Amino acid sequence: MAGVELRNINKQYGHLRVTHDVNIDVRDGEFLVLVGPSGCGKSTLLRMIAGLEEITEGTVSIGGRVVNDISPKERDIAMVFQNYALYPHMTVHQNMGFSLKLRGEKSAEIDRRVREAAQILGLADYLERFPKQLSGGQRQRVAMGRAIVRNPQVFLFDEPLSNLDAKLRVVMRGEIRALQQRLGTTAIYVTHDQVEAMTMADRIVVMRDGRVEQIGTPLELYDHPINLHVAGFIGSPAMNFVDGHLEVADGGLHVRVNADCRLRLPAGKRGEAGRAVSCGFRPEHVALTETGPIPGRVATVEMNGAFTTLLVDVEGRQLTVQTTERPRWTRGDAVYLTPRTECLHLFDAETGDCLGAQPR
Structure with missing residues (x-):
């Protein structure tokens, strides 16, 4: 097993820079997820770790060894692709053992390792089948089995579940x-699905436009997003935002949203009066009340059994409320939104940075 270190990684195609000074330390045995919108550079970064893309600047180290000039097959990594990349004319057994055959391993050793991996993955009864005879989930297990038999130092996953x-x-x-x-x-696992990232990762790397925005555990990113991008990307349904400015009144700090609406901030929040801000609160941190600071009208009611999700129109902007209450609202109902003040997040309107967050 081994850790992976990325130091000042840049990738450039002509005048187009795809990644910008990426620095990440992946701990030995860690499950790290790279997440971000399409085109943010996460798959390119994974391919540079694998050796499938040339690094323009910077170094990649695996197990303390710089591998920039080492071929993919000598990096001791195994990659699972989005499209499975199985050979249609080979059986499951042959697909899983093919890389070992290319290495010159003996047939008995190949068979032992393939059957051991098949037992782990629940494929023992499918070894003589061909890929076309398998379901999508079974094909994905074969692709994973092909990686397992190599006993690599690092697994790389490039959106392996997107076709399921x-x-x-x-x-x-x-x-x-x-x-x-x-x-x-x-x-190291790449996905654009933040729910996958939240449920699978030891730590998450949030990327945007080729840059690392924030690295942390799922709950660190959820509870303490460093900027508007992370706050809006992590969490499903997404965080709500209302624009306003800071105001000191009644012995405390408030966000003045409009003439009739202001939100009192908890005592620990700091900021200069008059500063333009975006105030964020998550759908589960806001209640629908008979009176409150944010008036609106119900636009949509969605029920999934455990939760009721409402979209509420507030001055032309839709805010999301998620509650465990059984639905008692219908489209057009007048409601008031009351966010939990201790769960409010403040972001600078110009830079998008979280006010009070530690510098990156």
């Missing part, structure tokens, strides 16, 4: 996480 249906994705993300914990192998 929603229910199977939930099952497979649990299986991948349990497998990684069982093997204890360092894993």
